[in-house]
Amino acid sequence: MSNISRRRLITTGLAAVAGVAGLAAASRIARRHGLIPPDGGGLYGPGETLTYAAQRLLTRHSLAREFPRAMISKAPFANPTAPPSDAFKRLQAGGFSNWRLTVDGMVAHPTAFSLSDLKALPVHNQITEVVCEEGWSYVAEWIGTPLVNVLNAVGVLPQARYVVYFSIEPDWWESVDMADALHPQTFLTMGMNDGDLPVKFGGPLRLRVPRQLGYKSVKYITHITATDSLKRFGKGLGSASPEGGYAWYAGI
Amino acid sequence: MCWVPRFSLLRPGKPRTPKISGLVAPALCYPHRVSTTSSPSIAITPRHTALVRVTHWITVIAFLALLVTGGELVISHPRFYWGETGNSGTMPLFKIPIPSSRDTVPTGYSYVMPDQNGWSRYLHFEAAWVLVLTGLVYGIASLLNAHFRNDLFPPPAQRRWRAFRDVFANLLRSAPPDEAESRSYNAVQRVSYLLVIFVLFPLVIWTGLALSPAFDSAVPAAVNLLGGRQSARTLHFFVSGFLVIFLVVHVAMIVHAGFWSRMRAMITGRLATPSISERT
Numbered sequence: 001m002s003n004i005s006r007r008r009l010i011t012t013g014l015a016a017v018a019g020v021a022g023l024a025a026a027s028r029i030a031r032r033h034g035l036i037p038p039d040g041g042g043l044y045g046p047g048e049t050l051t052y053a054a055q056r057l058l059t060r061h062s063l064a065r066e067f068p069r070a071m072i073s074k075a076p077f078a079n080p081t082a083p084p085s086d087a088f089k090r091l092q093a094g095g096f097s098n099w100r101l102t103v104d105g106m107v108a109h110p111t112a113f114s115l116s117d118l119k120a121l122p123v124h125n126q127i128t129e130v131v132c133e134e135g136w137s138y139v140a141e142w143i144g145t146p147l148v149n150v151l152n153a154v155g156v157l158p159q160a161r162y163v164v165y166f167s168i169e170p171d172w173w174e175s176v177d178m179a180d181a182l183h184p185q186t187f188l189t190m191g192m193n194d195g196d197l198p199v200k201f202g203g204p205l206r207l208r209v210p211r212q213l214g215y216k217s218v219k220y221i222t223h224i225t226a227t228d229s230l231k232r233f234g235k236g237l238g239s240a241s242p243e244g245g246y247a248w249y250a251g252i
Numbered sequence: 253m254c255w256v257p258r259f260s261l262l263r264p265g266k267p268r269t270p271k272i273s274g275l276v277a278p279a280l281c282y283p284h285r286v287s288t289t290s291s292p293s294i295a296i297t298p299r300h301t302a303l304v305r306v307t308h309w310i311t312v313i314a315f316l317a318l319l320v321t322g323g324e325l326v327i328s329h330p331r332f333y334w335g336e337t338g339n340s341g342t343m344p345l346f347k348i349p350i351p352s353s354r355d356t357v358p359t360g361y362s363y364v365m366p367d368q369n370g371w372s373r374y375l376h377f378e379a380a381w382v383l384v385l386t387g388l389v390y391g392i393a394s395l396l397n398a399h400f401r402n403d404l405f406p407p408p409a410q411r412r413w414r415a416f417r418d419v420f421a422n423l424l425r426s427a428p429p430d431e432a433e434s435r436s437y438n439a440v441q442r443v444s445y446l447l448v449i450f451v452l453f454p455l456v457i458w459t460g461l462a463l464s465p466a467f468d469s470a471v472p473a474a475v476n477l478l479g480g481r482q483s484a485r486t487l488h489f490f491v492s493g494f495l496v497i498f499l500v501v502h503v504a505m506i507v508h509a510g511f512w513s514r515m516r517a518m519i520t521g522r523l524a525t526p527s528i529s530e531r532t
Binding site: 043044046047048050051055058059062063064065067071073075076077079080129131132133134135136137138139210211212213244245246247251252 | 325326328329331336337338339340341342354356369370371373374375377378379380381382463464465466467468469470472475476481482485
């Protein structure tokens with residue numbers, strides 16, 4: 001069993017060296033092309049990196065499925081949120097007229113938008129599915145302005161690689177890469193099913209990312225910042241989700 | 253005729269097959285009938301190639317990880333639906349009568365299980381990558397070295413109902429596996445392994461991929477052909493169930509055939525059997 005021939009030893013050795021060199025080269029290429037997710041370290045890093053890199057190669061521009069109006073769910077399910085903060089209740093009492101969305105970071109003109117400023121931008125609608133990581137889902141019509149319109153209005157700089165977005169509620173923030181930030185279906189959503197976006201579904205302002213699981217669609221958005229690195233945000237894992245044990249990239 | 257690559261991982265370590273310019277007669281391909289011991293009572297039969305053994309055990313580890321984490325994910329919403337959508341506000345196709353790890357799911361239980369979805373999701377997808385990549389290596393190599401054709405595709409004698417009946421009849425009589433079965437697979441083994449490799453695993457990968465909203469944006473047919481997202485989730489659950497049934501029967505058959513001898517065969521590649529007639 002153990003008569004290892006010289007040829008076998010040499011070929012095995014060469015294969016091992018080629019394998020290590022290949023992995024090193026692949027990781028350099030992946031890094032250069034932005035195929036490593038911010039939570040790409042640790043025990044689950046290799047799987048996460050494979051998933052994110054494969055999705056970025058396959059789905060950079062593809063559109064989430066849209067549905068006919070007849071398929072809009074009669075019973076959309078609003079995932080419960082923590083009781084609203086005082087800051088939210090004050091703005092709600094004023095009919096959200098003082099709601100501001102601050103856009104800053106790697107942009108030419110940092111700007112604070114009111115809801116009517118956002119409604120003055122081209123408003124679109126899409127009938128897409130909300131997909132929860134738990135397994136349930138519903139279809140609704142979402143009305144709002146694509147995030148790309150806001151990013152163009154503030155002049156996002158070409159070095160920006162991620163867009164980080166924050167809820168008015170504490171410790172609720174996420175980020176997406178530019179492929180999802182500039183995607184035409186990534187909406188700053190203000191309306192749902194022909195009415196205003198109800199508070200329990202994220203009103204007055206929710207960032208909908210329909211190509212990813214529901215937890216990337218943060219409710220009650222007040223702050224968006226463009227950045228070239230996620231290291232400085234929270235624990236540097238990209239968003240609040242990986243800090244709670246959930247994957248940063250949720251297109252799965 | 254079958255082509256045996258020069259890569260040694262694809263061939264049993266022993267005995268060396270005489271190579272005739274890269275082509276060997278089918279009878280010389282695995283499994284080898286050559287006894288390598290002089291003992292009159294025990295025959296050591298080369299059984300599984302290194303490739304089969306390594307990919308088998310990697311698949312075992314990946315599958316168990318997928319099973320545990322998949323079960324954990326089901327606990328967060330133990331309700332199943334048909335069609336595109338479904339949630340706690342709609343009628344389920346069926347529900348599993350267990351408590352949930354979410355208080356938003358009406359289960360009839362007054363308590364909520366701990367949430368383990370974070371690491372379960374991470375591990376589920378990492379194990380899925382291990383399974384898919386291992387499956388690709390196994391599949392491509394098994395086409396090249398004719399493992400599928402020689403060892404799994406039933407030979408003419410096993411393509412009769414009689415061959416299947418004999419296997420079950422032997423099983424009911426609690427007869428030990430006959431001598432041929434310690435060298436190669438019987439008809440029922442071949443058909444069930446082919447089903448697992450070419451039907452159940454492709455289906456479980458397809459139904460799993462259909463649950464990825466980003467993948468569906470690139471390949472909408474993946475989910476639409478299954479009848480919608482919730483149908484895909486329900487089918488993923490059932491196909492996984494069939495794989496679990498296979499696992500249970502597979503392990504039961506190994507216990508029946510002799511747990512340690514079959515275990516040793518899948519680890520070392522060689523099977524020790526009492527020899528019925530002295531072979532040379």
